[in-house]
Amino acid sequence: MKIGDLVRYSEDAFVGRNNPRDDWGIVTQTGTHDNGHAQCHVVWFTCDNEGWWNRESLEVLSETR
Numbered sequence: 001m002k003i004g005d006l007v008r009y010s011e012d013a014f015v016g017r018n019n020p021r022d023d024w025g026i027v028t029q030t031g032t033h034d035n036g037h038a039q040c041h042v043v044w045f046t047c048d049n050e051g052w053w054n055r056e057s058l059e060v061l062s063e064t065r
Contacts, residue, residue, distance in 0.1 A: 001040050001055055003027055004064035023047050
């Protein structure tokens with residue numbers, strides 16, 4: 001994932017819970033957490049939220065070039 005990619009929550013991130021897969025956001029930063037997990041900072045368009053999520057919890061809908 002790169003800055004500018006359009007993303008949503010991955011299906012696997014919400015197994016057994018309410019699935020907010022209609023929430024779309026844009027990656028604004030990338031980095032690595034202290035525990036070694038790759039993370040992305042996402043600003044969500046469809047809800048009033050932003051923050052850091054593990055890359056495994058996100059699915060790219062549209063990649064930047």
